[in-house]
Amino acid sequence: MSVPSLLFLIFALVGAVFFNLSAAGPWRQAVLLVVNIAFLASFAHDPVAYVPFLGFLAFGFLAQGATREGARPRLFLALVVLMVAAFVWLKRYSFVPKEIFLAFPYLLIGFSYVFFRVLHLLIDSHQGAIERKVGLVSYLNYTLNFTTLISGPIQRYQDFHKMETQRLPLGLVEIGTALERIVIGYFKVAVVSLLLSMVRRQALQHLGTDLSIADRVIGGALIAAVYPVYLYFNFSGYTDVVIGVARFFRIELPENFNRPFSSENAIIFWGRWHMTLSGWLRTYVYNPLMLEGMSRITAPGLVRYISVFCLFLTFFLVGVWHGQTTEFLVFGLLTGGGVATNQLYQVTMQSMLKPKGYRTLAANGVYKALARGLNFTWFAFTQLWFWSTWTQIADIAHTMGPLALGLSALAIYGVATLVLAALAMSRSAILALTWSGAPAVRSRHVRAAQLTALVVITAGVTLLLNAPAPDIVYKAF
Amino acid sequence: MTEAPTNPVTWRDAWLLPLISFATVLVMLIGAEVAAQIFWPEQKDNSCAVHDDTLLGFHNRPHCVSRMKAAEGPWYTNIYNECGYRSMASCAPVPPGVRRIALIGASISGGHLVEYEHTIATSLGQSLTAMCPVPVQIQNLAASGYTGRKNILRMAEALRLHPQAVIFVQTPVDIESQLDDTLPPITDAILAAPPRVAVRPRKIGKVGLMQQASGIVRESSAVVVAQHFIFSDPSVYIPLFMANGDKAAFLKPPFTPLWQARLARFEELIAALADQAHRANVPFVLVFVPHQAEIAMETGATRPPGVDPLAFPKALEAIAIRHGAVFVDASEILRRQPDPASLYYRVDGHPSGKGQPMIGRSLAEHIASLRPGPFSDCRGPATSGPPPKAS
Numbered sequence: 001m002s003v004p005s006l007l008f009l010i011f012a013l014v015g016a017v018f019f020n021l022s023a024a025g026p027w028r029q030a031v032l033l034v035v036n037i038a039f040l041a042s043f044a045h046d047p048v049a050y051v052p053f054l055g056f057l058a059f060g061f062l063a064q065g066a067t068r069e070g071a072r073p074r075l076f077l078a079l080v081v082l083m084v085a086a087f088v089w090l091k092r093y094s095f096v097p098k099e100i101f102l103a104f105p106y107l108l109i110g111f112s113y114v115f116f117r118v119l120h121l122l123i124d125s126h127q128g129a130i131e132r133k134v135g136l137v138s139y140l141n142y143t144l145n146f147t148t149l150i151s152g153p154i155q156r157y158q159d160f161h162k163m164e165t166q167r168l169p170l171g172l173v174e175i176g177t178a179l180e181r182i183v184i185g186y187f188k189v190a191v192v193s194l195l196l197s198m199v200r201r202q203a204l205q206h207l208g209t210d211l212s213i214a215d216r217v218i219g220g221a222l223i224a225a226v227y228p229v230y231l232y233f234n235f236s237g238y239t240d241v242v243i244g245v246a247r248f249f250r251i252e253l254p255e256n257f258n259r260p261f262s263s264e265n266a267i268i269f270w271g272r273w274h275m276t277l278s279g280w281l282r283t284y285v286y287n288p289l290m291l292e293g294m295s296r297i298t299a300p301g302l303v304r305y306i307s308v309f310c311l312f313l314t315f316f317l318v319g320v321w322h323g324q325t326t327e328f329l330v331f332g333l334l335t336g337g338g339v340a341t342n343q344l345y346q347v348t349m350q351s352m353l354k355p356k357g358y359r360t361l362a363a364n365g366v367y368k369a370l371a372r373g374l375n376f377t378w379f380a381f382t383q384l385w386f387w388s389t390w391t392q393i394a395d396i397a398h399t400m401g402p403l404a405l406g407l408s409a410l411a412i413y414g415v416a417t418l419v420l421a422a423l424a425m426s427r428s429a430i431l432a433l434t435w436s437g438a439p440a441v442r443s444r445h446v447r448a449a450q451l452t453a454l455v456v457i458t459a460g461v462t463l464l465l466n467a468p469a470p471d472i473v474y475k476a477f
Numbered sequence: 478m479t480e481a482p483t484n485p486v487t488w489r490d491a492w493l494l495p496l497i498s499f500a501t502v503l504v505m506l507i508g509a510e511v512a513a514q515i516f517w518p519e520q521k522d523n524s525c526a527v528h529d530d531t532l533l534g535f536h537n538r539p540h541c542v543s544r545m546k547a548a549e550g551p552w553y554t555n556i557y558n559e560c561g562y563r564s565m566a567s568c569a570p571v572p573p574g575v576r577r578i579a580l581i582g583a584s585i586s587g588g589h590l591v592e593y594e595h596t597i598a599t600s601l602g603q604s605l606t607a608m609c610p611v612p613v614q615i616q617n618l619a620a621s622g623y624t625g626r627k628n629i630l631r632m633a634e635a636l637r638l639h640p641q642a643v644i645f646v647q648t649p650v651d652i653e654s655q656l657d658d659t660l661p662p663i664t665d666a667i668l669a670a671p672p673r674v675a676v677r678p679r680k681i682g683k684v685g686l687m688q689q690a691s692g693i694v695r696e697s698s699a700v701v702v703a704q705h706f707i708f709s710d711p712s713v714y715i716p717l718f719m720a721n722g723d724k725a726a727f728l729k730p731p732f733t734p735l736w737q738a739r740l741a742r743f744e745e746l747i748a749a750l751a752d753q754a755h756r757a758n759v760p761f762v763l764v765f766v767p768h769q770a771e772i773a774m775e776t777g778a779t780r781p782p783g784v785d786p787l788a789f790p791k792a793l794e795a796i797a798i799r800h801g802a803v804f805v806d807a808s809e810i811l812r813r814q815p816d817p818a819s820l821y822y823r824v825d826g827h828p829s830g831k832g833q834p835m836i837g838r839s840l841a842e843h844i845a846s847l848r849p850g851p852f853s854d855c856r857g858p859a860t861s862g863p864p865p866k867a868s
Contacts, residue, residue: 172486198710205711206816444486448494452501464700464707468724469717469770470824 004241016248039146060118154276181244188237196230220408264371312340373417513698579635586619586646595830600837609855625658641851655742730788751800767808769821810839
């Protein structure tokens with residue numbers, strides 16, 4: 001079942017109706033479990049395909065139970081290593097010998113997110129951050145939650161469990177807000193990202209060596225710059241839909257995006273893009289590394305550079321986690337390299353200008369606009385290794401030629417700087433329009449009009465995309 | 478992200494919010510339609526058409542001028558000569574030293590929705606004139622809706638003009654309409670003197686609400702504009718065209734029984750037309766113009782399984798050969814273009830002012846390369862591409 005789709009929404013609606021029929025905790029846990037299993041079952045018909053997935057879940061459940069609250073520290077470490085190894089093996093990373101892979105096809109849908117949830121449970125449970133023993137139904141509902149199974153967001157078990165015990169209200173306002181979130185998400189996925197992907201596909205199709213240099217620069221810039229925007233609308237739209245749907249099951253999912261392209265540097269950007277992933281890695285990779293580094297390196301000149309190394313490693317893992325091929329290895333190196341360079345730049349500038357001087361520079365409007373443009377351009381560049389293969393990259397580089405490539409990068413930087421600055425100014429201007437002391441755009445009435453408009457556009461596009469294309473049109477005989 | 482409003486829902490909201498939503502829908506729908514009609518105007522009714530013929534349905538008035546426009550294309554002018562043909566040249570007996578070709582068929586041969594200079598007929602005439610030692614004049618007897626056996630009547634009229642060749646342009650859509658043909662048997666008496674009687678407009682029966690709604694949507698300019706942009710992506714357009722079911726089945730061999738029946742009926746038509754032409758000792762050329770979906774499949778978009786764009790023209794070629802007609806497949810030239818999808822109006826489906834001249838030039842090269850033939854003293858193809866295919 002694809003998310004978001006009409007079928008998914010109907011499925012979720014039916015589930016939510018049953019879920020809310022009774023306020024009893026066991027009823028709701030049972031309904032959610034049935035919904036989660038039914039959702040998972042929609043991805044494969046062969047029961048054997050589920051065996052590795054369920055085996056991993058069983059391993060996680062037993063492991064966290066066996067090492068609770070500091071018990072068996074050596075076993076805990078071994079289990080963490082084993083869990084990471086099992087993940088790498090089942091995900092078939094390209095550096096693992098093929099001979100040891102399972103020979104039969106099996107289900108891996110949302111497996112990376114399940115891995116994050118299970119590993120978090122194992123670590124937090126061992127560290128005593130989870131007060132009560134995790135029950136099997138609660139564990140399955142948490143790890144297999146159908147709203148977060150495919151692409152997150154990655155929720156902490158503590159937050160999920162709190163909602164199992166403390167019922168969140170579901171009144172008219174909450175329902176309206178959840179529906180609003182679903183409509184916005186569906187619009188982002190079904191309309192905006194669709195149009196952006198069409199623009200990009202066409203730019204890719206039209207790119208050729210017989211084009212003039214100006215056309216190649218425009219085409220190359222479109223191909224590289226549209227993808228991050230498409231990805232944002234697609235992924236954040238998906239997140240909006242699942243956040244809205246989860247609310248009907250009285251679950252409040254964490255946010256995953258917070259206007260990422262308004263970030264002035266890569267560090268801020270990763271705090272606003274796929275926030276639950278970067279938050280997870282900050283908690284379980286960056287923070288332990290920093291603590292370890294600071295305990296081992298005491299030389300005053302070196303301490304400030306520990307964070308540069310730790311950031312590189314953390315965001316290298318962000319990149320590598322996204323895929324199993326060497327392209328993702330480069331994506332990881334560029335992502336980690338970008339964040340680390342950004343940190344190094346900040347450390348250097350602070351020592352050159354002193355913290356106050358650097359703060360003044362960073363608050364300058366023109367500097368901020370240029371920094372936003374640069375951050376976007378860098379992200380768009382790193383994404384080349386995210387969406388394409390080595391062959392495609394080589395083809396594009398060959399077709400474009402070095403001059404057009406360089407000019408494309410400059411074009412992206414210039415346009416991104418201007419567009420992002422214009423968006424920031426427009427947003428401030430719109431929010432400055434107030435009504436009854438609050439921004440007019442946030443009023444219930446303006447939002448009703450906005451939502452209706454989104455529904456009309458989404459419905460129109462969905463209908464057009466599902467109606468057969470007309471034949472030759474004869475209107476006047 | 479948006480935040481939940483903290484103030485409670487009031488009774489006023491209970492009627493005001495739905496009212497706002499309703500007003501928004503109205504403003505959007507009306508606004509989109511008005512804007513589309515202003516910026517993408519359309520005029521597809523031909524004011525020169527006179528509904529005075531029980532068999533053909535209509536004729537274009539002699540010496541008439543009309544203006545038409547596809548939503549996706551520019552305004553253009555139809556100028557009809559003294560016979561009501563879309564030709565600048567007179568239909569009077571051909572002057573000495575001039576050769577004449579008659580064009581029959583439906584909308585595409587008629588140059589529907591494109592300016593005269595960009596029609597197949599004009600580029601065919603200009604190209605042949607440039608290649609041959611004497612000027613070549615085209616009399617265009619084609620018009621939108623002249624499908625099926627109506628062309629037997631047009632062939633008779635074309636032959637009365639004493640042309641050196643008759644060219645019949647067909648598309649899959651024209652062939653699809655073969656089974657809709659309700660004309661009575663066309664006798665020699667009818668061919669000699671076709672009856673011209675005023676046709677009463679057909680009474681439209683009661684139309685259901687759903688049909689009315691679907692008609693409004695189909696005719697909506699806003700929908701045309703939206704489709705124009707959506708269809709610009711072949712990977713979106715091709716699956717949507719294939720969703721037409723039987724209409725699109727001509728792309729998937731083996732042909733369905735319905736398409737086999739259409740092809741059988743088409744063969745009867747070609748046999749009749751070829752017979753007329755052969756009796757007058759005039760070469761008969763059948764030109765196949767592909768559907769835009771076939772050409773869109775050449776743009777790198779994934780071809781749906783089972784699709785073979787070459788199967789249909791091959792079937793037509795076999796029919797042409799069986800009846801001694803020359804066959805020209807225009808898809809060969811269209812397929813070779815760098816952006817073949819741009820050669821058609823995306824929603825309307827007719828070849829655009831970019832596609833039609835290309836077909837005309839390609840056709841001229843084929844005709845000039847025919848040996849022996851009335852144009853055998855003309856230079857061969859001017860381009861260095863692969864040799865033209867003519868059978």
